[in-house]
Amino acid sequence: MSNQASPSPYSSITELDAQHVWHPFTQARTAPEPVAIVRGEGPYLFTESGERLLDMVSSWWVNLHGHAHPAIAAAIAEQARTLEHVIFAGYTHAPAANLAAGLAAQLPEGITRIFYSDNGSTAVEAALKIALQAHYNWGSVGRKRLIAFTGGYHGDTFGAMSAGRTSGFYAPFLDKLFEVTFLPYPATWQGDPDLEAKEKAALAALDAALGEDVAALIVEPLVQGASGMNMLRPTFLDEVVRRVRSAGGLVIFDEVMTGFGRTGQLWAARHLGEAPDLMCLSKGITGGFLPLGVTAASEELYRAFEGDSFAQAFAHGHSYTANPLSCAAALASLELTLSADTAAHWERIGAAHAQAAQELAAQPQLQRVRQCGTILAAEICGAGEYGGNISLELRQFFATRGLLMRPLGNVIYLLPPYVVTDKQLRVAYDAMLDAARQFGHPA
Ligand SMILES: Cc1ncc(COP(=O)(O)O)c(C=O)c1O
Structure with a gap:
């Protein structure tokens, strides 16, 4: 473990975290152990255990141009x-x-x-x-x-x-x-x-x-x-x-x-x-x-x-x-x-989302599909309400697909960094469709 403030008897970031850190918007008793992230690059985050996660929520909606952007x-x-x-x-x-x-x-x-x-x-x-x-x-x-x-x-x-x-x-x-x-x-x-x-x-x-x-x-x-x-x-x-x-x-x-x-x-x-x-x-x-x-x-x-x-x-x-x-x-x-590249990304992501919105709308377990620019959202029918455990279960489902997503109750959404590629978006759309099949019922 690097970046230690003082020598520690703990062998992992999560172990040390569990002793001293109070996380925001988290019920510590029921939430899964937080995932320790050691590095970011482009739309990816890398975990302490060596996995790669595709960040589809721009890390609480803050990242625009990819992680650790050199400029x-x-x-x-x-x-x-x-x-x-x-x-x-x-x-x-x-x-x-x-x-x-x-x-x-x-x-x-x-x-x-x-x-x-x-x-x-x-x-x-x-x-x-x-x-x-x-x-x-x-x-x-x-x-x-x-x-x-x-x-x-x-x-x-x-x-x-x-x-x-x-x-x-x-x-x-x-x-x-x-x-x-x-x-x-x-x-x-x-x-x-x-x-x-x-x-x-x-x-x-x-x-x-x-x-x-x-x-x-x-x-x-x-x-x-x-x-x-x-x-x-x-x-x-x-x-x-x-x-x-x-x-x-x-x-x-x-x-x-x-x-x-x-x-x-x-x-x-x-x-x-x-x-x-x-x-x-x-x-x-x-x-x-x-x-x-x-x-x-x-x-x-x-x-x-x-x-x-x-x-x-x-x-x-x-x-x-x-x-x-x-x-x-x-x-x-x-x-x-303000660069032309970023404007092109907005257009590209918007167009990909608009097409995916049609696919999501045709999925019987999804309803209320909506899109605004780079934001795409849909609700999984019969999958529980906001505040229930469904968002945690969905979060874990998406993590098994290598995706960092944070559903809001039964609302699954994408709000990616603008450097996300069309191929990476496809992975996320497919995971949304699979989540609907696994967790939802036809409306
Ligand atoms: C629309 C809106 N306003 C205000 C806030 C609060 O921002 P912060 O969490 O940085 O205090 C948020 C956070 O999600 C937000 O979405």
Whole structure:
């Protein structure tokens, strides 16, 4: 075993891990032993015991260009030798300024300001606080209510939990969460006969919720990730944005998962005619190398915090805000993301997924097949619900096929790094079809 902090009596990473590590989103008693990964290359991860796993979930949706990509690794190493960190209040540095400019150039028109934090939850937390304080600074003190969609997931800090309380993870904390109005989410899939009715009901609920007290609406644009890759029509979301705006509310797009190309465009927002006031980015931002969160805001919102007194400022920040190594990684990853090669990958994966979606839809044990860009999902009929043991069993099934997949309950999905080949995708499609035969019943 390498990389030991001190001599250890344990002979494997997993043995040592079992003594001291507390894993996220894991029931230690029932979960299988974690798999120790020692190396990554392209879409592959290599285990301590010498097996090779094809990463079809981009390692919690963060990797874009393959594991241990040399250009990003080199950018981090160079930055580490130059400046590893500096307090970001009163000081700045080239990676942060360049990254802010690089992102602003790509963000929807009017979104000009970049507020840095550390992960998706903190990017959301900052967005919620900016929205609430902007109304406060404008003197519209009654605008305090947030609107969100049922099933949305926005992270694990308290504001993010409040906006995502229906995601089902937060029972011990419910009495500590602030009130949010939830709208029905008109999820859609191939051959969905009820879409118009669902959208109409959601818009009626939105109209009923809108009033002088609304501060903002937060939404995962086009795809709700954690609740099971549930997808929306862009025309519906455009209508939602228009209605919230005309009622005086702000719109927050949580693009923590959808950002950096997952939907086949750089942002989900690029599929829409309307633009948000705030956008949350993280996950893919550094190509999966280092933690970093961004809350991008309109110039109008930024100006709402200007004034002669500190009381109007956004008194919020973290020790590692705009860490130079993370910003350098993000700059290197952005350059790769904006290349013609990456755009070609989005198109190629999207086309392969679209074809595979037809095959999945023809499989009798699968239902609600849906696709958005590089994300493909389907539900296994009769295979148990979200939160049950089925996701663990499916995870193990896919592992026996050499695949790292992490089903969300009975929802099996692919969200691969963009360097995945057509042949590797075929392996995953076949495994999805086999999983349906083994675990499902005809609908
Ligand atoms: C849409 C969305 N927002 C926020 C988060 C929280 O991000 P993090 O886990 O980096 O805090 C997630 C994580 O899955 C997410 O999918």
